[in-house]
Amino acid sequence: MIRVVVVDDEHLVRAGLRLILEAAEDITVVGEAADAAGALEQAHRLRPDVVLLDVRMPGVDGLTVAPEVVSAGPKVIMLTTFDLDEYVHRALRAGAVGFLLKDTPPRELAAAVRTVAAGNAMLAPTVTRRLISSFAERGPARRDAARQRLAPLTARELEIVREVARGLGNAEIARRLTMSEATVKAHVSRALAKLQAGNRVQLAILVHDADLL
């Protein structure tokens, strides 16, 4: 049985959500709250599996308490009428694993609760779309260029260069990979030549731009 707490300032909305969720055999609403303080209190006392948290609330809003609610244990699904980018960003950074619009059909709402209770995530389709595009448009130019440049490296060389990019010294790398320090230097040296780099710092920059860590 999945235990849920519903948080919204309008009791009509709370009642509606409760009705929808209780209709599912495997879901039970164990508590309700009308504001941020209530949400926190219930999260700590009832230890629910999932908290449905409204974004807009008088006083402290849902996005602001979200981090604390999350750290109290439960999975958090944010609920809102508008899927503003601002909301989504804050919610996801706060650790929410769900972001749904209030016009979500009952069936999908229940499905979302099950999904997050199982450790996965569920977003409204419009939100997913934006998240994807912001992910895809996140300067693939530089990253791809960096990966292109790193391509000529052999597997072993790349492995070592990645350690370099973590800020490790040659001796440390040798220790971790169980090889001679001289060998590490040789690999680094070849990598420098292949990539036309002068420093190991430039190697580190490349690896970072390529998002390899």
Add this chain to the structure above:
Amino acid sequence: MIRVVVVDDEHLVRAGLRLILEAAEDITVVGEAADAAGALEQAHRLRPDVVLLDVRMPGVDGLTVAPEVVSAGPKVIMLTTFDLDEYVHRALRAGAVGFLLKDTPPRELAAAVRTVAAGNAMLAPTVTRRLISSFAERGPARRDAARQRLAPLTARELEIVREVARGLGNAEIARRLTMSEATVKAHVSRALAKLQAGNRVQLAILVHDADLL
């Protein structure tokens, strides 16, 4: 009516997908393909609304043709058995707006087709979860943390550390800022102490994470 093309090298899978999708009143499968070339041809000739594209295929795989299929017009949903990060990243950057596992229930599969046809996106819950976490870790969180760490540096030190992060050597930095190389070393050394870093590489990493260039 949503017009769909199904691409998979196993005809059994194609038949299954066709069966599932045709069961929906508002969806029709207008074509099938068994490889990358066929997928491209059908995408151009039939101009479907949605293409279901298998990731693993003999010859050119799904991820590789995905960009071309996308640019041909249709919305692309990638299908796979395993949700490897590698797959997901490539798919999303290729412009796919869906990424589903092959064990997706029929009802959700049809729902996904409708969702992407409507201009939105649909990911498998496990994929959504990873995308969110990679988004959260990537956001301004890291950048702000890095800036926090760089805060104790003096203006001059930061100026020099930024040059270090560009991959320049001490001699070069000295030349550009018209000072002795020994001075550069001193600044770098103090920066290392303040930031509890062992290498200049670690300085470079911090500056990069802080987005200062």
Add this chain to the structure above:
DNA sequence: GATCACCCCTACCCGCCGTCGGGGCCGGAT
């Protein structure tokens, strides 16, 4: 099966990096 090419490893030499100690300068506190 010999050649070739590539990758991985190792040993020695020199230049750069980083530490240590110290000097000149300015602003605020006693």
Add this chain to the structure above:
DNA sequence: ATCCGGCCCCGACGGCGGGTAGGGGTGATC
């Protein structure tokens, strides 16, 4: 005025970083 602390600057030592030359192993081509 003096002291003090912070910032910027400099010169000289030890150690790490990088260049060079070369040996052993493996797979492809013929």
